[in-house]
Amino acid sequence: MTDPSPILIWFRRDLRLSDHAALRAACDPGRPVIPVFIHDTLSEALRAAPKWRLGLGVGHLAQALAAKGSKLILRREGDALAALQTLVAQTGAGAVYWSRLYDPHSVARDTSVKQALRAQGVEARSFGGHLMFEPWRVQTKTQGFYKVYTPFWNTVKQMGVDAPRSAPQTITPPSQWPATHDLEGWNMGGAMNRGGVVVRPFVQLGEQAAQDRLAHFCKAIIPEYKELRDIPGRDGTSLLSENLSVGEISPHQCWHAGMRAMHEGKAGAETFLKELVWREFAYHLMHHTPHILTTAWRDGWEAFGWQTDADSAEVLAWKQGRTGIEFVDAAMRELYVTGRMHNRARMIVASYLTKHLMTDWRIGMAWFEDCLTDWDPASNAMGWQWTAGSGPDASPYFRVFNPDTQLDKFDKGRVYVDRWLAEGCRTPSPDALAFFDAVPRRWQLRADATYPDPIVPLDLGRKRALAAYAERGF
Template identity: 60%
Template sequence: MSSRAPVIWWIRRDLRLADNPALTAAVNSGAPVLPVYILDEQEAALGAAPKFRLGLGLECFARALEKAGSRLILRRGSALAVLRELAEETGAGAVHWSRLYDPQAIARDTEVKTQLKKQGVEAKSHGGRLLFEPWTVETKTGGMYKVFTPFWKSVRVRDVSSLLPAPGKLPAPDTWPASENLTAWNMGAAMRRGADVVARYCRVGEAAAQDRLDEFLQDKVSAYNDRRDFPGEDATSGLSENLAWGEISPHRLWHRGRAAMEQASQGAETFLKEVVWREFAYHLMYHSPHILTASWREEWQDFPWSQEVTPEVQAWQRGQTGYGFVDAAMRELYVTGKMHNRARMIVASFLTKHLMSHWKIGMEWFADTLVDWDPASNAMGWQWVAGSGPDAAPFFRVFNPSGQLDKFDASGAYTSRWIAEGQRNPPQTALDFFAAAPRSWDLSPEMARVEPIISLQAGRDRALTAYHDNRDSR
């Protein structure tokens, strides 16, 4: 294929050229670099919205690689089988990739590394997805952190790796291996008619992510601490979408945020804490992977949550609960693939407490509908609100969606943006929900607003009774 043995850069959720240790190592080897994305069993099993957003990211990244004198090679199948085949086909002597930290990925990558080395191919994993590798952060007595504040105090003074420049050009091989066609993969198939709607609300790619960060630090960070809880305002960075697919590194957020903090920018430290909150989620997932599948706290394993997708749960999924904050948030999710963080707490509390439904139902719904889906953050967020997780909100803290609406959306800006019913001239954002929702839901903006599906007081009382009964039985 070439007089020089190439190296394979196995691309995963690191769709960027800058701040990418795996790519830097591949380029620094001096060999031609083969950028390869593999749609293996784990990637193919992604939920509808994450898989769709990954497809958009790959399409954008392919163009970025072409500008850098390279190209994106797409293959489908077992990661190990594909890498072995490519190594034999191209004579590649090494494979570099960025680490992932969920248990399935760890098991896959460990096997890949072992088998490639047996084949005589160098296999090297690199950091880059996190500020700190999970095994490098320990309490003073050893072991994992279980509470965020001590974790934050431990890492806030640590050195963070410097930013790495994007290579001007990627060294290319004399001949390229064959690639599959991204369009043929139809990554948005499960989105059905919602794909075109959600795509309009995505900001895809490394350049867009860096622009987003610039805009946030220039226009919003000073008020971030005070205004971030108001979902009707454009007061957050919106970068979770880009972080999820590695279109920007947490290192860039950290260094830029630190620089803003040193310039006495109000809100910058709160922003950095949010970056570290994500780190904490990965720390927990790495050290206690059962957080993805079971209640993190042992005493919550037998809590009597319903695991049935009841008509009430369906109403929650469809933004038809009769409570403005909940319904606006669930529609925002269906239209944009994202949801404001304050709203996430409200909808999660409503599901797990007022409706007494298992947090897994919500976590799985988010895993199917979030374009910024992240396994660690999603699991920790749901268990935090439900009361079963680390650093959890006490179960007896039941968010009142009506009271929260009065506090954080007194003007009605958020609900008006997403709920069309009852408005003479609803905005496009509210109408987009009906364009994205499945026809089988039989919804129309001309419908009357639904009545509340449950009394807030009755739901709260039922939840607290279950909590006290469960506590007393231990």
């Protein structure tokens, strides 16, 4: 006889109904299913833009569940285990299912939850879905983990990726719903201040929007993706990182769409698949070497003489998009207005901060964590360390990107720069002006101000960086 007790589905960064292994496992037996989101210490600790974006996603998921005749139960409690135990007691639930996360804090929390629930006789199960390949499944021939991307790619491209699952047809409700909290009362977007109004039009919210974004990419962009992905002034990327971050779409769904495009002969499809696997590689490394989130991944780099003052005048100019280097400033303003930044631009601004300004990569990583709506712990850390030279599979540490020559190469017509820089323009673009509506008033920035001279001349910054590397014996 089927167990009649409800199953709690604990949503976290898996805000979708399709291709959701935990949800399907709960719904298939026909038992009552109670979807739950818990605003615990880990979600509370998120920085401004990621927390705001998560809150938007949770609200949209609640609407999607309501359309299915279900309901998202919201609880705010610092300890997720305590919240789940309370819900178990209130509902008589016999099981709790969830999708795995892989950062060290989530792993510690989930391990504790699983052990405690099982000890009190509650079934506790975690499922995959945030990644295509569990980090412990991908091994070298000597049963180790990969430290370089290319052999990692060569291995996983031979591994099968599970076909995406459809959304459940029905989600059986309980006979009585437990009490729920008010999402608006949580004020998850409070730290965005007035910036939330500016960034909101650039958000593609929810599962259907993510699927539409994927479909548009595969139809219109992926044929030229290999070339266009480096041109910041063109619509040449998928923009799916925002939706992947909160799980409004699964990597499996993206992979199989990319595979279909490749079988159709669309030239950029394999490059897109490699980018999906680059994300997997970041998680692989975070699982096996979690110190990548906090300390230099490569030996010898932790003692490097980074500038560590996050409040220095140079760092402030970098945050404000007022370095006097057009490519850097345009990118930093794109970040503040849209909550995202073009991938080529991310490399340029990270290289400029860590090399021309000799500033600790963790300062930049923290600023991105504050501003990115597509923030991802593994990708953010690996990206910053890769550019700084201290990370895995790093660009050569002595490679110092010249933002001016990069601008000449990838924004020849100044489409990107003109879109984001207002100073000195007779008729600035609406996006360039929106930056001044989004920034903190205390910065006292104005569109009619004079554009600044470079805070550090590029040739001087490059020479300073190379001298520092030589002094350390690199």
